Amino acid sequence: MSRRSYREWLVxxxxxxxxxxxxxxxxxxxxxxxxxxxxxxxxxxxGWTVATLRSLGNPAYVVVxxxxxxxxxxxxxxxxxxxxxxxxxxxxxxxRLRRVLLLMVIVPFWTxxxxxxxxxxxLLHPDGWIHGLFVASGLLxxxxxxxxxxxxxxxxxxxxxxxxxxLPVYAAAEKxxxxxxEAARDLGASATRAFLRVFLPGIRRGLVTALLVVFIPxxxxxxxxxxxxxxxxxxxxxxxxxxxxxxxxxxxAAALSAGLMLAVLVPLLVVLSLQRRRVQGALNGGEQQ
Amino acid sequence: MKRSHxxxxxxxxxxxxxxxxxxxxxxxxxxxxxxxxxxxGFSLRWYSRLLRxxxxxxxxxxxxxxxxxxxxxxTVLGTTAAMALxxxxxxxxxxxxxxxxxxxxxxxxxxxxxxxxxxVAIGMDLGLFTIxxxxxxxxxxxxxxxxxxxxxxxxxxVIEAAQDLxxxxxxxxxxxxxxxxxxxxxxxxxxxxxLSMDDFVISFFVAGPGSTTLPIRIYSMIKHGSxxxxxxxxxxxxxxxxxxxxxxxxxxxxxxxx
Numbered sequence: 001m002s003r004r005s006y007r008e009w010l011v012x013x014x015x016x017x018x019x020x021x022x023x024x025x026x027x028x029x030x031x032x033x034x035x036x037x038x039x040x041x042x043x044x045x046x047g048w049t050v051a052t053l054r055s056l057g058n059p060a061y062v063v064v065x066x067x068x069x070x071x072x073x074x075x076x077x078x079x080x081x082x083x084x085x086x087x088x089x090x091x092x093x094x095x096r097l098r099r100v101l102l103l104m105v106i107v108p109f110w111t112x113x114x115x116x117x118x119x120x121x122x123l124l125h126p127d128g129w130i131h132g133l134f135v136a137s138g139l140l141x142x143x144x145x146x147x148x149x150x151x152x153x154x155x156x157x158x159x160x161x162x163x164x165x166x167l168p169v170y171a172a173a174e175k176x177x178x179x180x181x182e183a184a185r186d187l188g189a190s191a192t193r194a195f196l197r198v199f200l201p202g203i204r205r206g207l208v209t210a211l212l213v214v215f216i217p218x219x220x221x222x223x224x225x226x227x228x229x230x231x232x233x234x235x236x237x238x239x240x241x242x243x244x245x246x247x248x249x250x251x252x253a254a255a256l257s258a259g260l261m262l263a264v265l266v267p268l269l270v271v272l273s274l275q276r277r278r279v280q281g282a283l284n285g286g287e288q289q
Numbered sequence: 290m291k292r293s294h295x296x297x298x299x300x301x302x303x304x305x306x307x308x309x310x311x312x313x314x315x316x317x318x319x320x321x322x323x324x325x326x327x328x329x330g331f332s333l334r335w336y337s338r339l340l341r342x343x344x345x346x347x348x349x350x351x352x353x354x355x356x357x358x359x360x361x362x363x364t365v366l367g368t369t370a371a372m373a374l375x376x377x378x379x380x381x382x383x384x385x386x387x388x389x390x391x392x393x394x395x396x397x398x399x400x401x402x403x404x405x406x407x408x409v410a411i412g413m414d415l416g417l418f419t420i421x422x423x424x425x426x427x428x429x430x431x432x433x434x435x436x437x438x439x440x441x442x443x444x445x446x447v448i449e450a451a452q453d454l455x456x457x458x459x460x461x462x463x464x465x466x467x468x469x470x471x472x473x474x475x476x477x478x479x480x481x482x483x484l485s486m487d488d489f490v491i492s493f494f495v496a497g498p499g500s501t502t503l504p505i506r507i508y509s510m511i512k513h514g515s516x517x518x519x520x521x522x523x524x525x526x527x528x529x530x531x532x533x534x535x536x537x538x539x540x541x542x543x544x545x546x547x
Contacts, residue, residue, distance in 0.1 A: 007458065008377045012385055015370035015429055019388040022426040026403035033406050044410065086303050089296035101300070103538065108307050110530050112487050114507050115523040119310035122317070122516060129313075159310070162303065191293065212394055220396020222490055227511060237398040244402060244494065250409065257402045261395075268394055269387075 030261060033254035042248030052255045061239065061256075068235040071150065071225075072218035075157040079165040079214045080207065082158075087169030087206070088199070091176070102170070109163045117227050120156045121147065124228065148230030156224050161217070165210040172206025173199075212271060216264050236260050315527065318520035335521035345522065348506035355417060355502065356485035359424035364478040366425070367432025368470070372462075374433070375440040392430045400427060401494030408495060415497030423495045424485045431484060432477035439473025479537050483530070 034053060037045035090101045108116065123130045124146040134140035146152060180202065184194040200207070222237030229235075234242075236256060243253035321332035339345065370389055374382055392400065404423050408415060447469070451461045467474075489504035496505060510519050 008373060008379065008381065011369045011376075012373040012381060015366045015373075015433070016381075016385055016388060018366055018425065018429065019392070022404065022407070022422060023388065023392055023400075026407040027399075029406045029410060030399070030403045033410070082299060082303055085296040085299035089300040092296075101304075103534075104304055104307070107531070107534065108311075110483055110534055111311070112504070112507070112523070112526055112530075114487075114489055114504055114511065115314070115519075115526065116310065118507075118511050118516075118519055118523065119314045121511070122520075123310055123313060159306065162307070166303070216394045217396050220398040222398045223508075237396065240398055240402055244405065250406060253402055254406060257399055261399055264395060264399070265391075268391065 027261065030254050030257045033251055034258040036251045036254075038249045038251045042250070044250055052251045053258075055252065056255055056259060064234050064236060064239055067150070067233070068219060068221075068237075071153055071157065071235065072215055072221070074154055075161060075218045076211060076215040078154070078158050079162050080169075080210055082162060083165035083169045083210055084200075084203075084207075086166050087173045087203075090166075090170050091173035092178070105163050105166050105170075113160065114223070116160060117156055117224060120152075120159060121228055124152055124155075147228055148233065150229070150233055152228040153221075153225050153233050153235075156228050157218060157221060160224065161214045164213045164217075168206040168209035168213065169203060170206075172203035172209075176202045208271060212268065216268060219264060220260060311527065314520050315524045318517065318524040320517070320520075323515075323517060335517040336525075339518055339521050339525075342518070344501070345503070345506055348501045348503045351417060351500060352486055352503040355421050355424055356482050359421050359428055359485050360478050360482045363425045363428030363481045364432050364474060367429045367477055367481070368436050368474055370429065370433040371436035371440055372466075374437060389430050389433050392427055393434070397427075397488075397490035398494075401491040404491070405494045415495055416500040419495040419497070420492050420500060420502065423491050424488060427488070427491060428481035428485060431480050432474075435477035435480060436470060436473045439470055439476075443469065476537065479533070483533075 033044055035048050035050065037047060037049045037051065039045045086105075090098055090105070093101060122128055125131065126145060126147070131140070131146050134146070140146070176199065181194045181198050184198045185191065189197070220237050221235050222241055225233045225235045225238055226241070229238075236259075240253050240256045240260070243249045243256065318335060319331050319333070320328055321334065322329035370385065374386055374389070400423070404419070404426070405415075408419050413419060447465055448461055451465045456464070487504060488502075489508055492502050493505055493508070496502070507519065507522065510522075
């Protein structure tokens with residue numbers, strides 16, 4: 001082994017070993033345990049079975065799966081629709097203002113996740129003033145709850161994921177050469193057309209990142225539907241937690257997780273391999289292309 | 290050219306959306322009323338009640354213990370990972386990059402359940418130590434990303450200069466590379482610490498009896514406890530976070546200026 005590859009091995013070894021043992025191996029365990037029977041005492045049985053996987057065809061799961069997908073898609077769409085103008089505005093503002101705005105977007109990211117959800121739980125509560133406001137303005141009947149609905153889940157999920165969408169869009173917009181949209185305008189494109197055909201393709205990578213970091217974690221949401229969704233608002237994450245903590249049926253939890261894992265990994269690996277190749281090409285000055 | 294006011298409008302709306310709930314929470318923590326719907330005068334009674342809640346302080350102690358130790362190890366592992374990823378291009382590094390990047394986007398529920406299954410399968414007792422392992426695992430990726438960002442703005446001429454002057458690999462790394470990377474490493478460590486202190490989902494899966502962390506405690510208070518107490522606790526946590534964030538911005542911002 002050459003000195004160079006010895007050093008490479010030395011600096012890579014600690015993190016590769018750790019993540020192999022505590023990320024890759026556990027992920028393989030999920031896939032394996034999905035094929036194991038459960039025991040009445042909450043343990044993992046011996047032998048192999050496909051009965052656990054087959055039980056996922058249960059209509060109750062299909063309803064939950066559908067809800068998970070549409071809430072995640074809606075959350076992602078709303079986040080991106082808000083993140084594009086906000087990221088654009090921050091990128092185009094003067095440096096001093098930009099620093100302040102950026103900090104204001106980052107602060108919620110640093111504050112406790114549970115507390116931010118709790119804040120909404122208080123606001124949406126029947127005694128809270130948002131509910132009062134809606135009732136007073138005649139938009140809502142006093143006995144219609146705001147809390148414990150799919151709408152509440154969507155609202156709070158947008159609230160918790162929006163900073164994650166704004167940051168990559170901003171990062172891409174900041175690098176965007178705005179002379180390009182000006183040139184498009186000079187050549188006769190309308191503002192809307194310049195925005196759609198020049199600006200949006202220009203920040204494409206930021207949009208893809210925003211899409212991934214909102215949509216994928218949304219698929220696995222657990223705390224938000226648990227705290228503001230009520231019994232009619234369960235998502236896949238809640239089912240996994242229920243099988244783990246309430247029924248103590250670990251193979252069933254593993255089978256659900258395996259399904260979620262596949263749903264998450266396929267789009268992720270495609271985007272990742274595309275991005276890595278491009279990053280590497282750029283770093284090597286494009287000489288390998 | 291006249292610019293549209295629409296982006297300004299959306300930005301203001303988004304920031305109001307971000308801060309309104311937090312503001313209401315802070316104001317309510319000083320509200321004497323038990324139910325928070327109406328204002329019944331300024332009071333610090335919830336703060337004094339909070340001081341007498343022994344379970345919260347025990348949970349805080351557990352959280353600090355885990356966050357400090359997990360941050361320490363994750364910072365070392367994340368920094369070496371960033372150095373390897375930045376310096377070498379090989380198949381090993383492609384796999385390494387995937388190993389680092391994937392945990393960032395995998396839903397927390399999956400990280401939690403997979404580690405739980407591992408610990409159950411190898412017969413490891415659930416407790417503070419299993420939470421520590423889980424936290425190191427998700428913190429590594431964040432530290433790597435922050436340090437890698439710093440390395441990308443790095444002027445490698447200084448490394449070459451040191452080597453031209455006769456410094457070996459180890460001396461160059463220790464005396465030139467690490468000091469210059471320090472702000473990035475500190476920023477990464479700070480992020481890891483915050484994420485560890487705040488993590489609920491993963492900890493909840495791998496926690497055992499007697500290893501309640503602060504977020505686990507807050508969760509059970511939200512589910513069963515009294516709202517004004519959570520308001521008071523949240524306000525204290527917000528003040529701590531803001532102070533840390535301001536100090537870190539000063540530190541990092543100050544060092545980056547030439």
